[in-house]
């Protein structure tokens with residue numbers, strides 16, 4: 001299954017409601033929260049996520065690139081937010097945080113930067129609904145895909161198979177028509193795309209093209225399908 005989650009990092013923040021409407025055929029929307037500490041860039045925080053949740057029916061996938069998610073991540077477990085992703089490198093107790101998020105009805109996801117191994121994540125794979133493998137250094141859109149991250153996906157997909165669990169594997173960074181099939185072959189099933197969607201005149205056409213590149217059928221989470229969420233446990 002190929003799920004496309006456009007990142008609004010490449011959208012027009014002044015016309016965000018319009019740009020959210022343009023991706024209505026996507027499977028979710030990816031919101032990059034950056035604090036200028038964990039990453040060298042600053043975007044937006046909870047008020048913006050709350051407002052977006054009011055105007056879109058798409059499942060929201062919050063990617064927290066912030067220090068101390070143990071303290072802040074639970075704030076994002078609000079209505080309309082399907083999953084909250086925190087970084088392994090910034091978290092004191094990833095298992096405890098994932099359990100707290102799940103207890104609040106939000107899917108829990110852990111992200112790893114390119115330099116971080118996935119051994120610990122693999123060890124505790126049952127605790128997470130999704131693992132985000134960064135295929136660029138987090139902080140900015142429009143960077144080049146790092147194919148060297150594919151073994152991490154293969155490791156986690158094999159581990160999930162061994163455990164008999166269904167964990168979503170997301171990739172984020174440099175996803176295009178050319179790189180999506182590479183990540184899909186390695187085991188990814190949720191694809192974040194910022195510039196590949198919003199860097200073009202017709203985002204809906206780009207979503208369809210990305211799905212086709214992954215060999216996936218159009219599985220658009222039409223408005224009204226949102227409660228099912230974009231990630232299956």
Ligand SMILES: O=C(CO)[C@@H](O)[C@H](O)COP(=O)(O)O
Pocket residue numbers: 007008009010030032063136137138139140141142143172173174175192193194195196
């Ligand atoms: O988390 C991030 C960047 O840190 C992303 O979600 C970017 O928004 C992806 O942008 P593209 O590489 O697809 O342009």
Ligand SMILES: [Co+2]
Pocket residue numbers: 007030031032063172192
């Ligand atoms: Co992201």
